[in-house]
Amino acid sequence: xxxxxxxxxxxxxxxxxxxxxxxxxxxxxxxxxxxxxxxxxxxxxxxxxxxxxxxxxxxxxxxxxxxxxxxxxxxxxxxxxxxxxxxxxxxxxxxxxxxxxxxxxxxxxxxxxxxxxxxxxxxxxxxxxxxxxxxxxxxxxxxxxxxxxxxxxxxxxxxxxxxxxxxxxxxxxxxxxxxxxxxxxxxxxxxxxxxxxxxxxxxxxxxxxxxxxxxxxxx
Numbered sequence: 001x002x003x004x005x006x007x008x009x010x011x012x013x014x015x016x017x018x019x020x021x022x023x024x025x026x027x028x029x030x031x032x033x034x035x036x037x038x039x040x041x042x043x044x045x046x047x048x049x050x051x052x053x054x055x056x057x058x059x060x061x062x063x064x065x066x067x068x069x070x071x072x073x074x075x076x077x078x079x080x081x082x083x084x085x086x087x088x089x090x091x092x093x094x095x096x097x098x099x100x101x102x103x104x105x106x107x108x109x110x111x112x113x114x115x116x117x118x119x120x121x122x123x124x125x126x127x128x129x130x131x132x133x134x135x136x137x138x139x140x141x142x143x144x145x146x147x148x149x150x151x152x153x154x155x156x157x158x159x160x161x162x163x164x165x166x167x168x169x170x171x172x173x174x175x176x177x178x179x180x181x182x183x184x185x186x187x188x189x190x191x192x193x194x195x196x197x198x199x200x201x202x203x204x205x206x207x208x209x210x211x212x213x214x215x216x217x218x219x
Contacts, residue, residue, distance in 0.1 A: 032157035047110025087116030093145035
């Protein structure tokens with residue numbers, strides 16, 4: 001996907017219209033669970049998925065680096081990448097915080113998504129980095145969860161995510177655009193936004209919802 005289309009999508013699209021388009025393309029299972037919320041509701045996230053799979057642990061072996069694969073993933077981020085981190089059920093793992101946000105932002109990543117917890121929220125909000133998470137908590141992942149694999153298919157908040165899929169998030173939630181549908185879906189979504197603008201203007205002018213729907217088939 002070229003940079004112009006990526007920038008246009010970030011500026012003009014929203015999760016609902018992308019969800020509608022994915023429905024029309026036959027992809028119905030694309031919205032992460034509604035508990036995945038943005039730290040800053042004013043920010044939009046759009047980028048390519050880089051995946052990480054966490055497993056529960058209950059101790060750290062002496063002499064080992066529990067952050068090894070996590071560091072490898074963050075250090076290898078490219079512009080427009082989005083780390084998507086799948087965590088085990090429960091509220092034991094906070095895989096994301098201010099230092100990872102700082103490192104990801106320096107690599108021009110587009111944001112981060114996890115169904116685990118996030119911490120250092122005030123500092124992340126101050127840097128304007130889009131982060132979507134399943135909750136907020138102070139617990140470090142060390143001794144509670146470790147990344148066991150990166151860049152593999154995962155399930156995050158109930159939805160399958162593959163490396164190279166595209167992730168869009170805003171105040172309405174997070175949707176996953178499969179890599180083979182992403183460019184088509186974005187193009188169709190931009191067209192739908194133009195149509196919705198016409199519908200909105202007609203409704204604001206006082207035309208009946210029934211008449212406008214009959215004319216445009218958009219609701």
